[in-house]
Amino acid sequence: MTKGDGMVRMIIDTDTAADDSFALLVGLLHPRAQLEAITIVSGNVDFDQQVRNALITVDQAGRGGEVPVHLGARVPMARPWYAAKAHGDGKGNREWPEPAQGPSDEGASEAIVRLVNESPGEIDLLAIGPLTNIATAVLLDRDLPAKVRHLWIMGGCDNSVGNVTAAAEYNFYVDPEAADIVLRAGFDVTVVTWTLTLAQATWTQDQLDVLEAIPTPLAAFFTALDTPNKEYNARVGIEGSTHPDSLTAMLMVEPDLIRADSRCFVAVETRSELTRGYSLFDRQERRNAPNTRVIDEVDAQGFFDRYRELLEAGARPRE
Ligand code: CA
Numbered sequence: 311m312t313k314g315d316g317m318v319r320m321i322i323d324t325d326t327a328a329d330d331s332f333a334l335l336v337g338l339l340h341p342r343a344q345l346e347a348i349t350i351v352s353g354n355v356d357f358d359q360q361v362r363n364a365l366i367t368v369d370q371a372g373r374g375g376e377v378p379v380h381l382g383a384r385v386p387m388a389r390p391w392y393a394a395k396a397h398g399d400g401k402g403n404r405e406w407p408e409p410a411q412g413p414s415d416e417g418a419s420e421a422i423v424r425l426v427n428e429s430p431g432e433i434d435l436l437a438i439g440p441l442t443n444i445a446t447a448v449l450l451d452r453d454l455p456a457k458v459r460h461l462w463i464m465g466g467c468d469n470s471v472g473n474v475t476a477a478a479e480y481n482f483y484v485d486p487e488a489a490d491i492v493l494r495a496g497f498d499v500t501v502v503t504w505t506l507t508l509a510q511a512t513w514t515q516d517q518l519d520v521l522e523a524i525p526t527p528l529a530a531f532f533t534a535l536d537t538p539n540k541e542y543n544a545r546v547g548i549e550g551s552t553h554p555d556s557l558t559a560m561l562m563v564e565p566d567l568i569r570a571d572s573r574c575f576v577a578v579e580t581r582s583e584l585t586r587g588y589s590l591f592d593r594q595e596r597r598n599a600p601n602t603r604v605i606d607e608v609d610a611q612g613f614f615d616r617y618r619e620l621l622e623a624g625a626r627p628r629e
Contacts, residue, residue, distance in 0.1 A: 317344040318563050319432055319459075321422055323382070325353020325439030325481075326363040327400035328535040329555040332617075333438050334364065335528070336559035338371040339620055343563050346425055346433065349380045349418035352391050353439040353484060355400045357384045361413055363400045369409035370531045372625035379411070382418025382443035386485035394480050396542040402534035419446040423454060430457040434562060437492075438464045438555035440481050445488035448495045461497040464558040465489065466576065466589030468505040468604070475586070479504040482578050483587030489578040493601065500603045501576060502561065503589075507554035510610045514550045515540075517614055526624035557613055561605065564616055570607035573600035 322337050322345060324330040337345035348368070350361050364379050385391050414421065422443065426433050435458050437444050444461070448454050455461075465481035466489075472478040482489045493499070513521075518540065522533045540551040561567055575598035579588040592598045 316342075318342055318434055319344045319346055319429065320434045320436055320562060321347045321349060321425060322436045322559070323349045323351055323418070323422070323439060323443050324360070324364065324555070325351050325355070326360040326367070327354035327394070327397035328402070328539050329553050330354070330438055331363060331367040331400070331535055332532065332553065332556035333436070333559035334367045335371055335620060336556060336563065337436070338368065338373045338377065339623065339626060340563045345377050347378050347380055347421050349382050349422060349443050351382045351418065351439040351443045352384050352386060353481070354394045354397050356393075359399055365409040365411055365413070366401055366406045368411060369407065370528065370625060372627060374409055374411045378414040378416075378421070380414045380416055380418040380421040383446060386440060386442055387445060387487045389485065389487070392484050394474070396539060398538040400535070403538060404534060418443045419450055422447040423451045426454060426457050427451070431459055433458060434460045434462060436462045436559055436562060438481075438558060440485035441465070441488040441492045442485045445485075445491040448491060455495045455497040458497060461492075461499040462558050462562055463492070463499060463501045464554045466501055466503045466578070466591075468503045468589075468591045470505045472587075473504050477579075477585040478587030479589065482589050486578050486580040486587045489587070490580050493576055493578060499601075500571075500605065502554065502558040502605050504554060506605055506608070507552055507557060508548070510608050511553045511557040511613060512548065512550045513553065513614060518551060521618060521621055524618070524621050526621060528624045529621040532621055556617065557608065560613055560616055561608065564612070567609045567612045567616070568605055569609055571603050571605050573603055575600055576602040576604070
């Protein structure tokens with residue numbers, strides 16, 4: 311996805327809890343990332359808290375006032391909102407310095423449509439929450455998929471057990487109608503699943519100790535936000551902390567970390583109450599033509615190392 315050493319221009323659509331903040335740090339601080347906007351969608355925690363978490367993250371990265379934060383959908387397209395319980399308040403359940411930057415007056419989907427139309431074929435979208443804002447942007451501009459360079463989605467589970475119900479991963483479960491619209495819209499799209507994340511982007515306590523020992527305020531920010539997730543995981547039988555959103559962000563700017571991918575047909579169940587948000591992955595082309603690139607294997611150690619380097623480099627110095 312990266313042209314040589316070129317910059318990756320991106321918009322990050324996020325329901326900002328902890329790992330969303332870690333993905334934002336990739337956009338805000340990775341040398342090849344050019345983050346043009348952050349858009350907020352209803353998801354993990356209370357909407358206004360998510361806005362605050364995003365603004366705090368921009369501030370902690372030393373980028374206050376440089377990247378606009380746009381407010382999007384406060385509820386899914388057709389269903390009541392369902393909060394994830396894994397995240398506390400998403401900012402480590404503690405206070406941080408008050409960010410000077412406030413949210414933009416322009417709405418999230420409107421900002422996505424405007425930015426993409428100003429630079430057709432040049433902007434990648436990263437969707438790390440429910441797909442409500444992206445689906446709304448498609449409804450505002452039906453030609454949007456052809457003008458987005460690439461859409462990266464963290465969502466779904468590869469015909470396997472989900473993390474919110476046995477059938478479904480959280481982002482697809484919360485707004486299956488939006489996921490359905492987006493997957494049918496004709497984007498050039500890559501999906502990073504919960505299934506892959508759990509197997510290849512779960513960091514052990516030994517790895518987290520390495521990050522905690524990094525003497526930068528940014529590393530302390532990371533550990534403060536990550537600890538509630540690790541504690542929640544321990545209660546549900548996952549050892550360590552999981553990093554689906556930050557993995558997806560890192561793959562955009564470090565595509566060499568992708569070891570194996572495949573093309574297949576992905577669709578989301580919207581009608582069944584039992585399997586709401588279930589994502590079907592069909593690898594039999596004779597049944598369904600592929601519509602999605604799926605990441606099958608990543609360089610797990612490389613992902614950890616790149617993230618460690620990001621925390622070691624720390625926030626951007628204030629000018
Ligand atoms: Ca998220």
